[in-house]
Structure formats: structure tokens, C-alpha cells
Amino acid sequence: MKLGIVGLPNVGKSTLFNSLTKAGALAANYPFATIDPNVGVVAVPDERLKVLTDMYHSKKTVPATIEFVDIAGLVKGASKGEGLGNQFLANIRECDAIVQVVRCFDDTNVVHVDGSVDPTRDIETINLELLFSDMEILERRYAKVQKQARNDKSLQKEVALLDRLRPFLEEGNQARTFECKDEDEEAIFNQYGLLTAKPIIYAANVAEDDLADEGASNDHVKAVREYAAKDGSAVYVVSAEIEQELSELDDEEKQMFLEDLGLKESGLDKLVKASYDLLGLISYLTSGEDETRAWTIVKGTKAPQAAGKIHTDFERGFICAETVAYKDLVENGGMAGAKEKGLVGLQGKDYVVKDGDVITFRFNV
Secondary structure (H helix, E strand, O other), rough: HHHHEEOOOOOOOHHHHHHHHHHHHHHOOOEEEEOOOOOEEEEOHHHHHHHHHHOOOOOOEEOOOEEEEEEEOOOOOOOHOOOOOOHHHHHHHOOOOEEEEEEOOOOOOOOOOOOOHHHHHHHHHHHHHHHHHHHHHHHHHHHHHHHHHHOOOHHHHHHHHHHHHHHHHOOOOOOHHHOOOHHHHHHHHHOOOOHHHOOOEEEEEOOHHOOOHHHHHHOHHHHHHHHHHHHOEOOOOOHHHHHHHHHHOOHHHHHHHHHOOOOOHHHHHOOOOOOOOHHHHEEEEOOOOOEEEEEEEEEEEEEHHHHHOHHHHHHHHHEEEEEEEEHHHHHOOHHHHHHOOOOOEOOOOOOOOOOOEEEEEEEOO
16 A cells, blocks of 8 residues: 655644654564655554464564655645645655645744645645646646547547546546546546545644544644545544654553553554555455465455465465454464364355455465
């Protein structure tokens, strides 16, 4: 899973990016990997992995990962080359979703690029730049396809799609609300990688005092939630400042700090849950002496396709999947105890994998 982090300058975006990536490495004992200066890969926190690792005495533990792409602070006119944002917009076209950091705290020591804190205005500024970037992409594509379609009738369907999509965006609509007529149109639409077609998670960045009640008493957060409700997006409340402090602590200290703040989980934990929910993702688990690992799949994935996440040979030669729910496995002290209770099943090709399934695949080579 790849998430692009965007926001105006001085909203806490870079602080959040730096702290989340560092926290992710510490929480899962997984090395922080820098692919380039703006990309970080972090482990998905999952307590089930440690339990299974201890149970099976696994030599290594491999968590699922999230790739964060940090986009330079966007400003008005970014899509036209203003500021540094434009050169990085292309980096998030391949992202699965966008995390838009929105400033929801008042601090006279932190200058706002527009002179005041106004979450709705800030969100609309960013969304408009993303929209402008999409429109530019479509205009270039339309000019090319329209000319080619005169001699290639197979392109006429795309021209018809663009004839509807372009004015739709020009009216200020986000591409994610556009309805394709059929699967062929949808396939063409998906090739564009439009920024406003991607799901959005709004990260309401608050001061420490607003964390305990999830920003319920913060008018700025209320404004973000109202805006998100209109376009069907997710919201999670986070304090970049607190996340930065958490990133410097070990696991035990981190838990004590969270408890002192009246919190059950960190911002990274909340972001992971929000991302998985938004994208319809779950994790299944494999465990043995060699390794314990989490695998991320889309809800509704059947057993052969889930096996294919491990290796394509597993999907091609799929015979069956031996499955047990994580909770049943742990509560019964392992596979032997779970089998005695009849909690382990042999599943065929039509089995839909569930979150937390511990699976052993049987296949022909």
C-alpha cells in the first residue's frame, strides 16, 4: 500500500511524515528504508505477529508495510509550477490513497501561508490544485486521442468518455465522484491515474490538548469532518508534535506516554486502520519456524488469489488452504489444540479469506 502525504506549508506535514516513518520502524522493529528523500517505507503495527513468532519460534518476523510519499508543501498555483509542489505531483499518481494534512491548531509562533487557520479553505486550496493537475493531464490526452480517433475507431469510446469527464471536472467535481458507464470506460478511466479519483484521508493535525477527545471540542476539526462527510472521505485526528515525541521512545515508554495522554493508540495505528478501512484491505497471516509474516489483500479475495500474493506458483497449483482464525489458534494454544476443537478447516478455491486467518497453503509445483 502506498500513501501520498500532501498539505500546505507549515501545517505539520513533514513533521508527521518524519515521525510516522521513524515510529513505524521502532514499533515493529523493522528497519526504516529511505528509497529517495521523499519516500519512506514503514512496518504496519500488528501485535498478532509477535504472538505467532513466539508460538512458532520463528527465525524472523515480516510485517506488512506501507510506503509513504511525502510531497513538498503545495501552494496556490502548484499545478502551474508555483512553489515546489508541481514537480512532485507525479509521484502520487501511483499512490493508492492521499493523506491530506490539515492544520487544526492555533499557534502564533507558526506562520500560516494564508495568514490564518481555516481548514475548509486549506482543503479546497489543495483539492483545487489536484483538480487543475488532473485537468491538464486530460487536456493533453484529449488533444492526442481526438486526432488519432479519426483513423482509429477503437479510440472513439475514449473520446466519448473524455467528452463527459472533462466538463465534469471543469465544474469543480472530484474525479472520484464520476460514474463510468461500463467496465470498458472504467478501465480507460483508471489508466489516467487522476489525483482527485483517489480516496482521501484528512489528517486533522491538532494540539496535544485536543487528542483525548478526538478533537470533539475543536471547531477546526468539526469543519474538517463536515467537509469530509460531503465527499465521503475519512478523517483521523493526530498531533504531529506528539507523534514526533513518540517516535523517539521505545515500545514500553511509548505505551506509558500514550496512557498518560489518555490515548489507546498512536497516530500511526489510527492512520493504518483508516487506510485499511478506506481501501477495503485486510491481512492474513502465515507462520512457521522460518518466518511469521502478514500479507495484505483486498476484502473478498479468494484463497487461490491470496496464495498468489506469496508466489504465483501457489495460485497456479492451488489445492486447498488450511485455515484457522488467529483468535482460535491462540486461545487453544496452537494448531493441535485448535484442530481438537474442530476449528481448523480445509478450504477450497471459493473460500473468501478473512482478516486474521492463519493459513497454510497446499499446492502442486
